[in-house]
């Protein structure tokens with residue numbers, strides 16, 4: 368699957384990329400009341416302009432992306448001075464309050480995420496096949512402190528359309544994957560698209576060790 372993503376970036380097959388901030392982010396992020404200054408983790412970030420939107424709301428942003436091509440494109444499209452260096456096996460690009468870590472999200476560890484207190488997942492969970500989604504939900508939980516909040520934008524495909532990526536992820540799978548470690552709330556469903564896809568938006572709050580599972 369990693370090779371598939373790298374070749375999509377090499378060949379410019381970027382149907383998932385949006386030119387404008389995602390409307391669900393713009394609508395729902397303010398309702399979380401995450402204070403400005405809180406660092407936001409963006410797993411599997413691509414070259415999403417949503418990271419620039421989050422930065423404009425006053426958040427330092429830490430994106431993690433496998434494809435260095437994606438990071439190069441993000442850097443070029445942003446303009447301005449940028450710093451690049453290697454650390455802990457990742458290629459890091461830093462521009463203003465945005466840092467992108469080039470490498471495998473599953474190799475990104477808590478020591479590197481020590482000051483992260485919020486997250487944003489748009490098309491990260493749904494980029495992964497079923498078995499890897501379990502690993503993703505667990506890994507994300509390990510990176511976040513109790514009380515950390517985030518938004519997750521998921522996707523249903525038309526009934527019977529089980530291709531991917533992006534994969535079809537049902538509401539009950541989101542509950543099953545995340546509710547052991549997060550308080551999970553369904554916020555909204557997007558308009559169904561012509562191809563039968565429909566996005567859904569969720570808020571997740573990382574539970575602490577003493578929070579009960581309700």
Ligand SMILES: C[S@@+](CC[C@H](N)C(=O)[O-])C[C@H]1O[C@@H](n2cnc3c(N)ncnc32)[C@H](O)[C@@H]1O
Nearest residue numbers: 372383411412413415432433471472489490494
């Ligand atoms: C569907 S795209 C979504 C990108 C971005 N979140 C957006 O909304 O435009 C999924 C991204 O995940 C990246 N990716 C896939 N597996 C990864 C991994 N193990 N670690 C980091 N990035 C990964 C891909 O290269 C791709 O850019």
